[in-house]
Amino acid sequence: MRQAQQQRIWTEYLLSQADTGVSNHDRLSTERDTQHAPAQYRQSLNTPFYFDQIIDHFGTNQTTFKQRIFINANHYAPNGPIYLLNSGETPASPSYLTAGEPYTLTKATGGMLIIIEHRYYGDSYPVNDMSGPSMRYLTVENSLEDIASFIRSASTFVKNSIGIDISPNSKWVAAGGSYAATLAVWARKKYPDLIHAAYASSAPILIEPDFYQYDQVVARALPCAQDISEAVLVLDAILDSGNRTLINRWKSAFGLQKLEDDADFAGALTDQMSSTVQYHMPPAKGSNVPDSITKMCSWFGNRANIPLQNMADMTAAYIRENRINPLSAYSSDSGVSNTALHQDGRAWFYQTCTQFGFWQSAPRPPFRRLRSKYVTAEWQNKPCRAFFGSGIADKPNTKGLNDQFGGLLPNVSRVVFVNGLHDPWSALSVSVDPDISKQTSDDGRNVVITMPNASHVVDFYFANSRTDFGVDIARKGILDAINMFLTHNST
Numbered sequence: 098m099r100q101a102q103q104q105r106i107w108t109e110y111l112l113s114q115a116d117t118g119v120s121n122h123d124r125l126s127t128e129r130d131t132q133h134a135p136a137q138y139r140q141s142l143n144t145p146f147y148f149d150q151i152i153d154h155f156g157t158n159q160t161t162f163k164q165r166i167f168i169n170a171n172h173y174a175p176n177g178p179i180y181l182l183n184s185g186e187t188p189a190s191p192s193y194l195t196a197g198e199p200y201t202l203t204k205a206t207g208g209m210l211i212i213i214e215h216r217y218y219g220d221s222y223p224v225n226d227m228s229g230p231s232m233r234y235l236t237v238e239n240s241l242e243d244i245a246s247f248i249r250s251a252s253t254f255v256k257n258s259i260g261i262d263i264s265p266n267s268k269w270v271a272a273g274g275s276y277a278a279t280l281a282v283w284a285r286k287k288y289p290d291l292i293h294a295a296y297a298s299s300a301p302i303l304i305e306p307d308f309y310q311y312d313q314v315v316a317r318a319l320p321c322a323q324d325i326s327e328a329v330l331v332l333d334a335i336l337d338s339g340n341r342t343l344i345n346r347w348k349s350a351f352g353l354q355k356l357e358d359d360a361d362f363a364g365a366l367t368d369q370m371s372s373t374v375q376y377h378m379p380p381a382k383g384s385n386v387p388d389s390i391t392k393m394c395s396w397f398g399n400r401a402n403i404p405l406q407n408m409a410d411m412t413a414a415y416i417r418e419n420r421i422n423p424l425s426a427y428s429s430d431s432g433v434s435n436t437a438l439h440q441d442g443r444a445w446f447y448q449t450c451t452q453f454g455f456w457q458s459a460p461r462p463p464f465r466r467l468r469s470k471y472v473t474a475e476w477q478n479k480p481c482r483a484f485f486g487s488g489i490a491d492k493p494n495t496k497g498l499n500d501q502f503g504g505l506l507p508n509v510s511r512v513v514f515v516n517g518l519h520d521p522w523s524a525l526s527v528s529v530d531p532d533i534s535k536q537t538s539d540d541g542r543n544v545v546i547t548m549p550n551a552s553h554v555v556d557f558y559f560a561n562s563r564t565d566f567g568v569d570i571a572r573k574g575i576l577d578a579i580n581m582f583l584t585h586n587s588t
Contacts, residue, residue: 142169143191146258148250150216152223153234154242162223164243165214168259169194174207176266178293178583179251182212183244185277186445188219198557198572199272202296205576206583208270209263211255213247215277216240217444228436229486232447237283237498244271244284248291268293268583274554275299275522283502286509294511294582296575298557301525303504304495306454307474310524312467313460315374318519318552321394325370325467328404333470336363350406352413353423360476363469365427366408369393369415370467371457375521377552379566429480443484450481454493457521510542511585513578515571517551544578546571 147163167189180199184190189212194200203210214221217235224231247254252263271281271292278300285295316322335343336359348354348362356362373393380386396411397404416423425431432443449455456474459466481489503509505527516528528547548556548567556571563569 142167142171142194145189145191145220146254148213148247148254150221150223150243150246154239154246156234158234162216162221164216164221164247165189165219166247166254166258167191167194167212168255169200169203169210170255170259170261172204172207173209173261176264177207177209178579179263179267179269180208180210180272180296181244181248181269181292182210182272183240183277183280184212184214184218185273185275185280186215186218186448187441189214189221196558198298198575199296201572202270202272202576202579206579209255209261209267211251213244216243217447218441222438225438226436227438227440227443227447229484229488231436232444232485233488235444235447235451237280237448237452240280241284241287244280245288245291248288270579270582271295273297273300274557276301278554278557282507282509282512282514285512286502286507289510289588293585293588294513294579295509296513296515296579297526298515299517299520299522299526299554300514301455301522302502302507302527303525304453304455304498305525306456306478306493306495307458308455308525309458309460309464311371311457311521313464314519314521314524315370316465316467318374318377319370319390319394319467321397322465322467324394324397324404325408326465328408329366329466329469331403331405332363332366336469336471347405347409350409350413352416353427355423356427358429360471361427361429363471364429364476365423366412367457367468367472368427369412371521374519375553377519378555379550381563382565429476430483433480433483446481447485450478450485450493451489452493452495452498454478454495511582513544513546513575513582515546515548515556515575517548517553517555519549519551520553522553523547544574544581546574546578 146166146168148166149161150164152158152160152162180203182193182199191212193212194210199210202208216223216239217232223234248269255261255263269292271284272295273279273281275298278297279302281295282297282300282302285292319325332347335347344359345354348356351362351366353362353365356365370393373389377390380388393411397407399407402410415421432440435443454474456477457472458474458477459468459470459472478492482491514527516523516526518528527543527545529545548571550566551568556568556575
């Protein structure tokens with residue numbers, strides 16, 4: 098399943114940033130502060146707690162399931178803010194209790210940090226399998242109400258869990274990266290009486306079913322974009338020809354000969370390009386690690402080959418080096434009958450099938466495209482009913498979310514939006530360009546911070562020791578914005 102491959106890359110990326118974001122100083126600080134915490138809390142940073150969450154907030158099934166929670170109150174001061182981090186489309190990890198920007202904000206403002214695991218991810222399942230009927234409780238509306246329901250009960254829950262009282266004057270700040278950032282923005286909008294402010298890193302708040310803008314951002318980040326575009330045009334001509342001998346020869350050259358479906362083959366070619374840009378990490382100064390974009394584009398330096406041959410060599414090497422099984426990673430129907438729990442890719446696929454879309458498609462002429470014309474929104478949407486049955490609509494209800502939350506004009510206040518302009522998802526978020534900038538909206542209600550050379554959620558997860566490519570300036574702006582928001586007393 099293509100979504101499982103994308104989810105694997107995303108999860109590995111987040112966990113790698115959690116590991117690199119913890120300095121020895123932070124570890125010592127956490128250990129020292131824990132010594133002053135209540136006795137029952139001293140060893141609880143890696144200990145999960147479980148909140149009794151209602152299965153269907155807006156339906157008839159009012160029974161509960163266990164939603165996993167992690168808490169760090171080591172830095173909590175009287176009346177300090179409570180940062181609520183939703184795990185989004187990944188399992189909750191206690192690593193983020195001591196790493197990343199929410200933790201930095203927690204320390205700087207005397208706050209408490211709580212991680213709430215998104216329903217249907219990690220260990221927070223309201224059902225026993227992931228068949229189509231069992232997925233019906235996985236909606237944005239239920240997920241947002243999970244946040245509100247937890248906040249309403251948090252004082253009692255935290256007291257019972259770690260023995261610490263939450264001050265009635267503490268203000269709640271929703272935080273998240275990527276999809277979780279979208280939830281943070283929408284939670285602030287929907288529950289302004291509960292959530293005082295939000296920090297949203299790389300939040301796609303315009304819900305786009307045909308996400309052709311993704312490639313337009315990728316093209317700006319890649320010096321070899323023209324070579325890739327030329328290769329794709331030749332590839333499409335080969336696929337159009339219907340010459341099976343020629344098509345199969347090129348599939349073998351790419352290391353994708355096991356993919357019988359031509360559209361699956363064409364779609365697989367976007368994996369390396371997309372992940373390289375979306376998760377781009379500039380090497381630290383003085384490091385011997387090669388820049389991932391430069392390394393990928395170096396494959397097109399062989400002018401003795403046509404661009405398509407260079408792209409084939411590059412893709413085949415990528416598949417070998419990462420030990421990717423093309424059938425499980427790129428086949429549209431891979432995993433269709435596997436309804437076991439603990440499949441983050443399947444959960445996210447359901448969300449895209451029913452509400453989000455976000456199908457990354459080839460831009461139409463006259464725009465330059467970096468992926469095959471066979472990679473359409475319709476092709477990506479086609480497997481949805483095979484996976485989840487005829488009970489879901491034939492297309493995701495993206496209009497419903499845009500109408501409910503306002504798209505790029507969400508009519509919300511006290512949100513700090515942060516984006517990197519090399520992040521393909523910035524096309525669906527609130528950002529400014531072209532320089533490292535901080536701006537407030539005309540009415541002064543929100544703060545927008547943009548990093549020109551950064552990609553997806555780097556301010557949120559990237560190692561705290563990095564000060565290059567604008568992340569240090571962005572983090573100062575984030576703290577300034579949060580401090581400013583915390584001085585406000587209205588809803």
